[in-house]
Amino acid sequence: MSETHHFTTGDGCRIAYRIDGPEDGPVLALSNSIATSLHMWDRSVPELGRSFRLLRYDLRGHGASDAPMGAYSLDRLGRDVVELLDFLDIRRAHFLGLSLGGFVGQWLGIHAPDRIERLILSNTASWLASELPFDEQIRTVLAATDMKAIADGFMRNWFPAAMLAAPNPIVDEFRAMVLTTPPHGLAGCYAALRDVDLRRTIALITAPTLVIGGEDDTxxxxxxxxxxxxxxxxxxxxxxxxxxxxxxxxxxxxxxxVTSFLRSA
Structure with missing residues (x-):
């Protein structure tokens, strides 16, 4: 797979990204879940990379990207993507976002419709502040002496019990991503989720959209x-x-x- 590169956003944050797949393929940008890195897509790259030019990046506060102190906003997370597309001279792209990446995708569909060809929103929501105690989670992660308990909580929310019952290399990889996420980066993205409500404004999205959900997602x-x-x-x-x-x-x-939806364009 490709090497990691960086670019710097307008507010001085270095964002890590990778590009895989055929140079002449349509661009598909991949945006990851909170507390993970662009490596959450590693197992999807070989198959998707046959047909698409894959652009993966680490959300600010995650992976090999910078982790500025303080609260982040969904507006800033969305503009990071627009600036990355500008930096790479990509006028339009398909966009696939999972979880927090799906929130970013919704923002792009609303605020940057000219940049999005087709939109895929996986395992995401338009509003979570009424259901999840984000302020408490922010306090917990910033006060934690290590991320082990937080990582265990993510594993229970992310994977079925059968995958957690015995040693599993996939679970181990994702646990490692959580353990290496800077606490203030995770807290910054919790703040972005706390402050956003897209329930009405997503009606403005004009890009052809596929929504993927998990029947057992809690x-x-x-x-x-x-x-x-x-x-x-x-x-x-x-x-x-x-x-x-x-x-x-x-x-x-x-x-x-994903491929069936994108090929139907």
Whole structure:
């Protein structure tokens, strides 16, 4: 796979990114879940990279990107993507975001419609502040002496019990991503989720949209996926058996749904 590169945003944050796939392929940008890095897509790259020029990046506060102190906003996370596309001279791209990456995708569909060809929103929601105690989570992560308990909590939310019952290399990889996420980077993104409500404004999205949800997702539930698909005009909905990180729990069905939707353009 490709090497990691960096570019610097207008507010001075270095963002890490990688590009894989054919140089002449249509660009598909991949945006990851909170507390992970661009490596959450590693297992999807070989298949998706056959047809698409894949652009992966680390959200600010995550992976090999800088982690500025303080609260982040969804507006800033979205503008990071627009500035990355500008830096790479990419006028339009398909965009696939999972979890927090799906929030970013919704923002782009609303505020940068000229940059998005087709939009895929996986295991995400338009509003979570009423359901999750983000201020408490911010205090907890900033006060933690280590990230082990926080990582264990993410694993329970991300994967089915069968994957957690015995040693599993996928779970180990994702736990390692959480353990190496800077606490203030995670807290910054918690603040972005705390402060956003897109339930009404996603009705403005005009890009052809596919919504993918997990039937057993306990964080961004299937009901969230259904609500998004019902609000975005002509959006398609696919529900898969699984929890939150569907691209690794249901790799074939996930990639199949993505490629089928993008090839129908």
């Amino acid at each position: 964080v961004t539930r299937a009901s969230h996926s259904k609500a998004i698909a019902a609000t975005i005009p002509k959006a398609e909905l696919v529900l898969l058996p699984g929890v939150h990180i569907l691209n690794v729990e249901q790799p074939d069905r996930f990639v199949g749904a």
